[in-house]
Amino acid sequence: MRLEADLRKALTDDQFIVHYQPMVSMRTGEITGVEALVRWQHPERGLVPPNEFIPLAEATGLIRPLGLWVLRESCRQAVTWAAAGDSRRGLKLSVNVSARQLQQDDLVEQVAGILRETGLPAQRLTLEMTESVLLEKGEETLATLTALRDLGIRLAIDDFGTGYSSLSYLHSFPVDILKIDRSFVERLSTGGDTALISTILRLGQTMKLETVAEGIEHPQELLLLRRQGCTTGQGYHFSPPVPAARIEELLAEASPDG
Numbered sequence: 001m002r003l004e005a006d007l008r009k010a011l012t013d014d015q016f017i018v019h020y021q022p023m024v025s026m027r028t029g030e031i032t033g034v035e036a037l038v039r040w041q042h043p044e045r046g047l048v049p050p051n052e053f054i055p056l057a058e059a060t061g062l063i064r065p066l067g068l069w070v071l072r073e074s075c076r077q078a079v080t081w082a083a084a085g086d087s088r089r090g091l092k093l094s095v096n097v098s099a100r101q102l103q104q105d106d107l108v109e110q111v112a113g114i115l116r117e118t119g120l121p122a123q124r125l126t127l128e129m130t131e132s133v134l135l136e137k138g139e140e141t142l143a144t145l146t147a148l149r150d151l152g153i154r155l156a157i158d159d160f161g162t163g164y165s166s167l168s169y170l171h172s173f174p175v176d177i178l179k180i181d182r183s184f185v186e187r188l189s190t191g192g193d194t195a196l197i198s199t200i201l202r203l204g205q206t207m208k209l210e211t212v213a214e215g216i217e218h219p220q221e222l223l224l225l226r227r228q229g230c231t232t233g234q235g236y237h238f239s240p241p242v243p244a245a246r247i248e249e250l251l252a253e254a255s256p257d258g
């Protein structure tokens with residue numbers, strides 16, 4: 001298949017770039033972290049969105065080298081933000097990890113190597129994975145996640161609430177953060193059912209997990225989420241995913257001396 005051949009070539013030809021979406025403290029409005037989101041600048045097709053090539057990368061196994069590339073690139077970038085000023089020392093980086101990557105035998109060594117090589121403190125890195133990851137291959141996944149966490153990395157469940165929602169895995173897996181899927185957030189401003197998101201936020205509080213609301217687009221959503229104790233927000237209301245240089249500007253605008 002043409003796109004698959006192109007995808008292989010894209011890695012060696014440096015056609016991928018990483019954009020970053022701010023994650024904002026609901027309490028202070030400060031940018032506390034960013035999520036790395038990969039983009040493909042195809043020489044003829046232009047910008048190909050991840051929804052079109054991540055599934056292909058997963059099916060072909062290319063997600064492993066691609067995933068490591070995204071991790072290395074974003075860690076490198078996050079270190080420069082830390083060096084730029086005191087207030088940014090704690091800026092966190094969140095990177096998506098596919099199921100296929102978690103089955104990679106040497107994933108933990110690779111991640112540890114990238115942290116060493118780039119100098120990013122493990123405490124600043126979060127790996128995001130979907131619920132489905134936690135439901136397959138229990139033992140091995142648990143061993144991998146535990147080893148990652150032992151490095152000091154934090155683990156987030158992405159798109160929380162959309163998967164099988166076997167809540168028992170929250171007890172069996174070392175999870176730190178729930179990222180609430182944007183479909184729940186949307187209901188806060190469209191008159192849909194809001195009981196579920198309240199329940200998820202309370203669950204997070206009970207389990208002492210950080211809660212991140214995704215896809216915040218309207219001030220009203222922000223208000224309701226803040227009132228219910230959601231810790232962190234992400235969405236177009238704050239900023240879409242943007243190039244690294246734009247993150248620098250946003251950080252500079254926010255800092256008192258910048």
Ligand code: G
Nearest residue numbers: 036037038049050051054070096097098241
């Ligand atoms: O902005 P958005 O179109 O970037 O992302 C679409 C989807 O692609 C999201 O579900 C996101 O999790 C996924 N995605 C973006 N970047 C990466 C990545 O580096 N690795 C993996 N596995 N998924 C990614």
Ligand code: G
Nearest residue numbers: 096158159214215216217234235236237241
């Ligand atoms: O699946 P994951 O959560 O990793 O990917 C985030 C996806 O959500 C990306 O495609 C990103 O561009 C998109 N996104 C981020 N903020 C918003 C938002 O406020 N509204 C909508 N509709 N999409 C968003």
Ligand code: MN
Nearest residue numbers: 035096128158
């Ligand atoms: Mn994500």
Ligand code: NA
Nearest residue numbers: 158159181214
């Ligand atoms: Na998500």
